[in-house]
Amino acid sequence: MEVYLDNSATTKVRKEVVEKMVEVMEVEYGNPSSVHRKGYNAEKILYESRENVAELLGCEAHEVFFTSGGTESNNLAIRGIVHGMKRYGNHLITTKIEHPSVLNVMKQLEEEGFDVTYINVDRQGYVDLEELKSAINDRTILMSIMAVNNEIGTIEPLDEIAELKQKKDKFYFHVDGIQAVGKINIDLKNINIDLLSISGHKMHGPKGIGALYIKKGTKIRPILYGGGQEANLRSGTENMPGIVGLGEACRLIKDNFCEYEIKLKALKRRLYDGIKREIPDIHLNGPDIDDGAPQILNISFLGVRGEVLLHALEEKGIYVSTGSACSSHRNSESHVLKSIGLSREYIEGAIRFSLSVFNTDEEIDYAVDVLKEKVNFLRRYKRR
Numbered sequence: 001m002e003v004y005l006d007n008s009a010t011t012k013v014r015k016e017v018v019e020k021m022v023e024v025m026e027v028e029y030g031n032p033s034s035v036h037r038k039g040y041n042a043e044k045i046l047y048e049s050r051e052n053v054a055e056l057l058g059c060e061a062h063e064v065f066f067t068s069g070g071t072e073s074n075n076l077a078i079r080g081i082v083h084g085m086k087r088y089g090n091h092l093i094t095t096k097i098e099h100p101s102v103l104n105v106m107k108q109l110e111e112e113g114f115d116v117t118y119i120n121v122d123r124q125g126y127v128d129l130e131e132l133k134s135a136i137n138d139r140t141i142l143m144s145i146m147a148v149n150n151e152i153g154t155i156e157p158l159d160e161i162a163e164l165k166q167k168k169d170k171f172y173f174h175v176d177g178i179q180a181v182g183k184i185n186i187d188l189k190n191i192n193i194d195l196l197s198i199s200g201h202k203m204h205g206p207k208g209i210g211a212l213y214i215k216k217g218t219k220i221r222p223i224l225y226g227g228g229q230e231a232n233l234r235s236g237t238e239n240m241p242g243i244v245g246l247g248e249a250c251r252l253i254k255d256n257f258c259e260y261e262i263k264l265k266a267l268k269r270r271l272y273d274g275i276k277r278e279i280p281d282i283h284l285n286g287p288d289i290d291d292g293a294p295q296i297l298n299i300s301f302l303g304v305r306g307e308v309l310l311h312a313l314e315e316k317g318i319y320v321s322t323g324s325a326c327s328s329h330r331n332s333e334s335h336v337l338k339s340i341g342l343s344r345e346y347i348e349g350a351i352r353f354s355l356s357v358f359n360t361d362e363e364i365d366y367a368v369d370v371l372k373e374k375v376n377f378l379r380r381y382k383r384r
Contacts, residue, residue: 049247152286
């Protein structure tokens with residue numbers, strides 16, 4: 001049996017999405033900028049896809065801008081704002097557990113002369129709201145905080161964070177929503193977020209496509225220049241197959257959101273309960289089981305190295321990860337697990353399970369059985 005439990009790294013593209021993409025590549029393959037009929041048809045498809053994304057996010061279609069993926073969306077949000085707002089200040093705020101596509105941009109901006117504050121989190125990964133509030137000053141122009149942590153599944157209190165914007169004018173709030181959209185309810189009509197990043201391949205869409213929500217009136221500059229596509233914010237001929245795939249993936253999630261959320265929560269609970277029942281000396285990393293994102297479960301197996309367990313599970317057709325896929329090939333410890341105060345032993349034994357609606361109860365039960373077998377074997381082997 002093959003059991004794919006690494007959906008936070010990437011997801012399987014849905015059949016319906018593939019069919020839409022093939023149609024655009026084989027039939028409606030025109031350039032949206034062309035003035036003939038093929039171009040007009042492509043432009044219409046482009047708008048329909050933008051509407052599908054907007055309906056899932058709860059915003060207007062003209063506030064959705066397509067990019068090449070989550071990394072570009074985060075870069076455009078951060079760099080676009082700081083260079084559009086630098087005359088108002090040079091102070092940025094983020095947290096210590098952000099994705100590398102945010103943290104590494106912040107580090108580069110520090111080298112360029114910007115002042116960055118990295119906010120602490122507690123042992124469950126929640127941002128310290130008092131520290132965050134105190135960090136905002138007259139020079140602050142941007143706050144970038146992820147909605148759902150990609151390693152431990154913490155859901156940050158976006159409503160409370162957004163309220164802090166009232167402390168200062170000319171101050172923007174960017175949310176990395178890449179692990180959140182489609183998994184938890186985010187309605188941009190009812191929360192004061194200025195920018196939000198999404199990625200197609202995290203929601204059963206294709207790789208190489210993403211989007212950035214930019215609230216109307218936000219002062220932002222492009223980071224790519226060219227033909228002026230995407231309202232001059234993201235030049236380059238549009239990736240029509242990718243855009244259509246993202247739009248279709250968003251439509252399917254919107255139509256089935258409640259069903260998907262219930263299923264993910266049930267699968268996560270089944271997996272956790274099975275591990276807890278069958279395997280001693282484990283530790284849940286991050287929020288309580290019912291409080292975190294429904295698709296992410298991070299557990300440390302004491303006395304076992306995570307990467308060794310990962311490959312032992314792979315031999316039985318089970319695919320998991322030891323952390324963010326963007327840094328999983330490195331030997332450094334997880335900055336997220338270090339930031340929530342875990343010891344080296346707990347960090348070394350950590351495994352991230354990330355679920356999708358395509359997983360089944362049978363797959364979860366099989367994964368628990370194999371985990372029990374492999375953890376027991378590796379612990380005995382280590383004691384020899």
